[in-house]
Amino acid sequence: MNQRDFRQYVNWEEGLVDRSIFTDPEIYALEMERIFARAWNFVVHESQIPEVGDYFMNWIGSDQVIAVRNKQGGVSVLLNSCRHRGNAVCRAEQGRTKTFVCPYHGWSFGLDGELIGVPGLKDFYRDDLDKAQWGLGRAAQVESYKGFVFATMDAEAVGLGEYLGDVGRVGIDMIAERGEMEVIDGVQKNRIACNWKLAVDNMYDWYHPMISHKSAVQAKYSPIFDDPDHVFAPNTQMVMLGEYGHGIGGPMFTREQVEEVSSAPDPHAVDPFLSARLAPKVSESMGPAGLRTKGHPNIFPNLWITLTGMQMCLRIPRGPEETELWWFTFIEKDADETSRKNVLNVASHMFGPAGLLEQDDGENWEQCTRGTRGVAGRRYPLHFGMGAGHDTVSTDGGQAHIETKVNEHGQRWTYRCWADWMSAADWPALRADHAAPPTDRV
Ligand code: FES
Ligand SMILES: [Fe+2]
Structure with missing residues (x-):
């Protein structure tokens, strides 16, 4: 098992992934060693x-x-x-x-x-x-990093700064650069009978909301769903792929929106979210592409940050077919009571155990996990190939990113990097032999 070349389980070009990686107990045990005991x-x-x-x-x-x-x-x-x-x-x-x-x-x-x-x-x-x-x-x-404490069990691991790279930093900045932030007491925790990787790759999945979450949209439980096309933005998506498996994927502010807000007499009145990103300190830290992303960052292996930078979630593996989700909710330290209540209200109803969206998601991930278990079923790989080979990486402004429509680049990248982590014997081997983020076609 330890000598297996895990790159055979993932076909990056076509986006095919072998189903056995989601239920095989030996693969799970090796993930604990080669991914979690090594990663930050x-x-x-x-x-x-x-x-x-x-x-x-x-x-x-x-x-x-x-x-x-x-x-x-x-x-x-x-x-x-x-x-x-x-x-x-x-x-x-x-x-x-x-x-x-x-x-x-x-x-x-x-x-x-x-x-x-x-x-x-x-x-x-x-x-x-x-x-x-x-x-x-x-x-x-x-x-x-800016109040977010990370630890690794491996003395040979590269430093946190090198590990996070540009993409990991931008992901955390989505929370950290909102101001002086604190976690609201009470981390919400619940378990879902799914493999942790299926909960992770869903972060980049902007294909499912209009199907899986249609009932939530139709119920209009939140005013943001008055215009689902605006929230889910299927035709204006940005992807950033980082070293060691980090990524950000989802909607973006277009250059036109940036132009409109930055040239407005009162940018805050036009778009408070974007105008905060355009503040000199924030835009310098997040970079010209980073400040435009409204996607979901994943800090590899399992830390998801929500697009508003209001919550983040750990997908904690508790067995090949069991994942614990831990939701942390953030707020500005100096926020007033009304804002605090609003944030808590959204945090309790969107994701988490009582979240309207997460109940849809959890059900899907459980069934996906179950579907990878069958002996005959495992002969058929899963498909993560949407958009594969059809998009181009831009390094405009120095930060590599892809501007496109709904796609599965983030998911494919996660599994490609997973295979690097699983194939490397130790940190020096991983450092020397892992996929560089793409710079041309993806
Ligand atoms: S004192 Fe801890 S196990 Fe004995
Ligand atoms: Fe979802």
């Missing part, structure tokens, strides 16, 4: 753990981790597994503490994971235990 995974937003001792629990693949504000003011990312017998040392999803005390035999650990207390150290261990050697396991590297 989002673990916490700094606003969630402002004070020393504040912590938030998360997952890095199959490992549960505690992201905790340490005494130096940094963030330690610790494995939630006692070094004695492996028990969980923390049971709450978030909170504040001075130490993590294991409920089994009482070993206690400091905010940096160091072992500070062992009941019976003198009497039972006869002082024969070097505490310095038995602290909690920890992430190999932890870094923050």
